[in-house]
Amino acid sequence: MYKAKIAAAVSLALFMGACSEAPSNNEANQAPNAQAQAAPESYSAEVIAAESEKANQLFEDIFMANVMRSPMFQTRLGLEENQDKWDDLSQEHNEEGLALAKEHLAQVNAIDPAKLNEQTRLSWQLMQQELEEGIADYQWRHHNYPVNQMFGMHSSVAALLINQHRIQDIKDAEDYIARLNGLPALFDQLGENLKLRAEKGILAPKFVYPYVISDSKNIISGAPFDDGEASALWADFTGKIDNLDIDDSQLNELTSQAKTAMLQSVKPAYENLIAVVEELEAQATTKDGAWKLPDGEAFYNNRLQRTTTTDLTANEIHEIGLSEVARIHDEMRVIMEKVGFEGTLQEFFVHMRNNQDFIYPDTEEGRARYLSEAKEIIDVMRGRLDELFIKKPKADMIVKAVEPFREKSAGKAFYQQPSMDGTRPGTYYANLYDMASMPTYQMEALAYHEGIPGHHMQIAIQQELENVPSFRKFGRVTAYSEGWGLYTEKLPKEIGFYQDPYSDFGRLAMELWRACRLVVDTGIHAKKWTREEGIEYYVNNTPNARADAVKMVERHIVMPGQATAYKIGMNKILELREKAKEALGEQFDIREFHDVILANGPVPLNILEQFVDDYIASKQS
Secondary structure (H helix, E strand, O other): OOOOOHHHHHHHHHOOOOOOOOOOOOOOOOOOOHHHHOOOOOOOHHHHHHHHHHHHHHHHHHHHHHHOOOHHHHHHOOOOOOOOOOOOOOHHHHHHHHHHHHHHHHHHHOOOHHHOOHHHHHHHHHHHHHHHHHHHHHHHOOOOOOEOOOOEHHHHHHHHHHHOOOOOOHHHHHHHHHHHHHHHHHHHHHHHHHHHHHHOOOOOOOOHHHHHHHHHHHHOOOEOOOOOOEOHHHHHHHHHHOOOOOOHHHHHHHHHHHHHHHHHHHHHHHHHHHHHHHHHHHHOOOOOOHHHOOOHHHHHHHHHHHHHOOOOOHHHHHHHHHHHHHHHHHHHHHHHHHOOOOOOHHHHHHHHHHOHHHOOOOOHHHHHHHHHHHHHHHHHHHOOHHHOOOOOOOOOEEEEEOOHHHHOOOOOEEEEOOOOOOOOOEEEEEOOOOHHHOOHHHHHHHHHHHOOOOHHHHHHHHHOOOOOOHHHHOOOOHHHHHHHHHHHHHHHHHHOOOOOHHHHHHHHHHHHHHHHHHHHHHHHHHOOOOHHHHHHHHHHHOOOOHHHHHHHHHHHHHOOOHHHHHHHHHHHHHHHHHHHHHHHHHHOOHHHHHHHHHOOOOOOHHHHHHHHHHHHHHHHO
């Protein structure tokens, strides 16, 4: 029961040394292992039960061995062990992780899958692939940008302390202070990692560094660092300890220790990191694609395989994107005619982009209204879930604005999973820094994707699965998870949502955005498009604000391949649903189909197809 990003956090962060909270990218890939598909020999029920129990215990041990290597990951899971420490970012730690992975793979390979029950055999296959790919991908461990505008230790330490380090007693507060004092050593390691990459010719493009510097300066702005209002960290710590049932002397002592830690540890740690980043900025170029990296083409092809869990080439993905863009444009023209707009589709895009009727005021009242209405959309959808699902999550979900210290550089919206014990709810974060980038006609689709029936539905159910090992409860397969999120933007339309044609246009705009990602990601990393060419493609082909296009292209650049997962995953789920509907006719039940998709947690798309095939066969028999 202990994982929230482990498929990636273990294989990339632990094996490859990525010192960030990047969205997970180490997905199990390719066809199921032939040994896993072989028909089991005839073993007694007792032997299968015993061997399955042993195998699941091994999977749990492997999972926990990796969890215990990451104090930050433990905190994200809601565990309080080592909550006074940060992760070890050293090269030695990475090498130990590789050796551990090889040891674990040998243990997994020693298992005879024919002696396992069906569910455990699937776990064996997924664990084997995860370890094999983590080991194979060790060669790419430095092919990333540990600090960038999307994620990085410079922002994740503050986000973790504020959002996930709970203070329920004095020990928790002391651990928080210990972490503040631990930042200089952590950032020293981070700086060494950045310099090592620079020596290898792996430097983020020039546009990245001002974001990192700005975010870092934001964290050490305000009291007690200067005379301004309370900084984010100071407001968080003092707010949390004010809720403790302790006497004034204890409260004053904790406050004094935290202030000293912020001034003598946190501030110099960030100042030193900023100096390193400024030094690297002077060396950086404006080259954007993965092709510029050592063996960049091979690295990018690997990323596409891992992200999509397919063998699709960059050119094939590019062509799928172009085809999907054309199809969605045609559907948008229908809505354009329905609302009586006269002009070209591109002119309609400009109209939608500039129409202030769809933008809430850039004020606290405007932001509060957006959050309130997003919550209402999710609550209404929550009341209709029985029409679409049999199993529903137990964990609650809330809607929040992205915190000010990271809102300028953070993405448009994202989801944070519940703690494994369910005491911390899932959270849909809406970035309200630039209200023009959050038009109300997209509000409905965005809420479904990040909340219900999207990421919260899938991830909370996954974490609540019974009788599966923890690495599956908390793993990620991007094509599966993001494919589900995009699929669930479309799903509500089938039960009567999107009554407003503009909201339906917003749904298509969101799908169009993901189709364009296929074109632009491969354009930048395989076809040597520039950042500016990518931005212009989005501006010319979508109604989104130019600011959205800039952020998206910059995301493509620092996360090669990741954005291709959404549309490839959605297309596969829709394809499988049509396959089941055609095969089963009146026997098809959308609720059963969704149970099949969600019942085993994230899996590669080819394995998901096997689940659907098995479901069809069972219904037909």
